[in-house]
Amino acid sequence: MTVNDLAKIDGFNTIILSDGSLEVSSAYTGDLLSDVIANVGDDSVLITVQAHKNTIAVCSLSSMPAIVICNGRSCPDDMIKAAKENDISIFETDDTQFLASVKIAKALNL
Amino acid sequence: MQEIPINTYSSPTVILDLIYRLKVKDVMYKDLTCATMSSTLREIQHLMKKEKITGVPIVQGKRLIGLVSMDDIIQALDKGYIEEPCKAYMSRNIIVLEDDMPISFAINYFDKFSFHRFPVLNKEKELVGMITSRDISATLLVEINREMEILEKSQASNQPTNPNNINGEIHSYNIIKHDFENAGYASTQIKKKLKKGGVATQIIRRAAIASYEMEMNIVVHSNGGQLSATYTPNKVIICAQDRGPGIKDIEKALTPGWSTANDWIRSLGFGAGMGLPNVKNVSDDFSIESSPKGTSVTCTINLQKKDEENKDDSK
Numbered sequence A: 001m002t003v004n005d006l007a008k009i010d011g012f013n014t015i016i017l018s019d020g021s022l023e024v025s026s027a028y029t030g031d032l033l034s035d036v037i038a039n040v041g042d043d044s045v046l047i048t049v050q051a052h053k054n055t056i057a058v059c060s061l062s063s064m065p066a067i068v069i070c071n072g073r074s075c076p077d078d079m080i081k082a083a084k085e086n087d088i089s090i091f092e093t094d095d096t097q098f099l100a101s102v103k104i105a106k107a108l109n110l
Numbered sequence B: 001m002q003e004i005p006i007n008t009y010s011s012p013t014v015i016l017d018l019i020y021r022l023k024v025k026d027v028m029y030k031d032l033t034c035a036t037m038s039s040t041l042r043e044i045q046h047l048m049k050k051e052k053i054t055g056v057p058i059v060q061g062k063r064l065i066g067l068v069s070m071d072d073i074i075q076a077l078d079k080g081y082i083e084e085p086c087k088a089y090m091s092r093n094i095i096v097l098e099d100d101m102p103i104s105f106a107i108n109y110f111d112k113f114s115f116h117r118f119p120v121l122n123k124e125k126e127l128v129g130m131i132t133s134r135d136i137s138a139t140l141l142v143e144i145n146r147e148m149e150i151l152e153k154s155q156a157s158n159q160p161t162n163p164n165n166i167n168g169e170i171h172s173y174n175i176i177k178h179d180f181e182n183a184g185y186a187s188t189q190i191k192k193k194l195k196k197g198g199v200a201t202q203i204i205r206r207a208a209i210a211s212y213e214m215e216m217n218i219v220v221h222s223n224g225g226q227l228s229a230t231y232t233p234n235k236v237i238i239c240a241q242d243r244g245p246g247i248k249d250i251e252k253a254l255t256p257g258w259s260t261a262n263d264w265i266r267s268l269g270f271g272a273g274m275g276l277p278n279v280k281n282v283s284d285d286f287s288i289e290s291s292p293k294g295t296s297v298t299c300t301i302n303l304q305k306k307d308e309e310n311k312d313d314s315k
Ligand SMILES: Nc1ncnc2c1ncn2[C@@H]1O[C@H](COP(=O)(O)OP(=O)(O)OP(=O)(O)O)[C@@H](O)[C@H]1O
Pocket: A034, A035, B213, B217, B218, B220, B221, B222, B242, B244, B245, B246, B247, B253, B254, B258, B259, B260, B261, B269, B270, B271, B272, B273, B274, B275, B276, B277, B295
């Protein structure tokens, strides 16, 4: 699926859709950035509560096309700006990381 | 207009060093005048007048419960509830700073939010001070004065240093202590350079992991330093060099999961104790040296595809 399909998932609010055509073939759930950067696979969406600019750096370095920020946390402006500059899309949701992960797994037919 | 017109990422290095070195607790005022929830707004108004302050924290013991500002008092006078207890009228959703944060955080907060003061809490979440933009400006002026004096004195013997010395195939980047705003910039540049050079994706990924972890360790744990990348046709050598305080026990530091990161650093997603082990894992050659004067980490990554296919995990 693509980033555009993430935007259609129930309960996901699009904060910024940078490049909706980017491929999403997997996901990674985590809040420890050095764990994420070491273990994330290709074309993965990041499911996290880390709503700040450093998360964008990690996504950009690991070529992740999108982030889902969980538990109703909201992204600061500098994070959204950095996401835009790096072709990364951001979604916010009130879901827990578990629930968001399940929804994405279903969308990926996993 | 900015409350504190200082750019927290592109100001001169002296200033950047200052705003990352000085902590909120060095700048805040500790001599607080507080009130409780049963205090009336009138009493608080008198307090403000007597102490010449414009905001009064409302506390229960050492816990911060709310804040009454001059605006709240004006509202109360206007709407006629000035004799009532502040409990129902104080602001409760208060943005606070931690005493351990660098003042660059405070500067950014004054920028982001339109408040004139922030309460400061310690690790135990107790109210320990308040900070206004004036406190920051005043402290900065004093410190800048001191720095200027040192600069003037040392000018004669000063050798020229160039922070971003692009010398053929060596690129180096200044990394500033606790500069989370720009953290990741150097690694991103290294990644871009390798991508431009047509290096295989999996190898770029390893270089990105190594450079990011090395960069973050300078930001999180050191007094500041440099990250450099030396590009040759066969390999990229990434070096992190900082100005202390050094690693006491390198073996422990290389153990997955071992970290000395404090709570607020962990709250940003750092401090898993995975950084150095990650660097070591992705390196074809890895070395680390440390003394109280500084830590230096060197990681070499071969750029030849062959290496990737044979996937040598033993190193
Ligand atoms: N440049 C440095 N200067 C001083 N101490 C350091 C430096 N780099 C690492 N350390 C010490 O080594 C420990 C382990 O570092 P490592 O990068 O493996 O984990 P971390 O930075 O704590 O967490 P993570 O990298 O997972 O976010 C750190 O907690 C710190 O005590």
